[in-house]
Amino acid sequence: MNHTPSILIQGDIIGSKKEPLIWVDKLSSALDQLNQRYASAFTMPFSIVAGDGFGAVVNDLADAVTLVQRLQGLLAPVEVRVVIVCGEINQAKADNFNELHGDALLVANRCINQLKKTGKHFSIHCTDEALGLAIEGMINLIFALRKDWSVQAWATNAYHLKGCKQKEIAEALGITQQYVSKLMIASNMRLIHTCQADLLRLIALNNGG
DSSP states (O other): OOEEEEEEEEEEETTTTTSHHHHHHHHHHHHHHHHHHTGGGEEEEEEEOSTTEEEEEESOHHHHHHHHHHHHHHHTTSOEEEEEEEEEEEOTTOOSGGGOBSHHHHHHHHHHHHHHHHOOSEEEEOSOHHHHHHHHHHHHHHHHHHTTOOHHHHHHHHHHHTTOOHHHHHHHHTSOHHHHHHHHHHTTHHHHHHHHHHHHHHHHHTTTO
């Protein structure tokens, strides 16, 4: 058996049974976008598991953390529950996520069930417990701060991450520059971006856990 250390991303849609038609197309589109944009990060790209579940495998913890946060933005206002597990996965002869085996998948399922009990959106299981706690706390905070963002807030964030200035964002969205500024302040956008940068630096300092 070819069991090698990998980084598993697994999740599901919160409240999918209440509004089944809202999330189906959004999830498929979000996973396709991530698979294309971050193609080099995957050893097994995102695919939909049974029902509202999904999963992927990557080699780098920083990539996993980035993908989890991008998922929230692409799926909003649909809420998502995600776990990252660093562990052994057997990818031999596996063509998609459903065919994977290994301890990491068992751990991921336990983590998902625990999230359902706690109401949190994210958890991580890695060898460095202190690093895991820091990552888990920061990502849950970021998820909470962005939970009620409007469509315009998400669009502003996307343009800002591309390096656009407030004037350019305003022109693209058909709103005033003053409103863009107020939107960024009300959404705690700069604080969140600082937290995201700090999170990646923390991972780099710890060599990925």
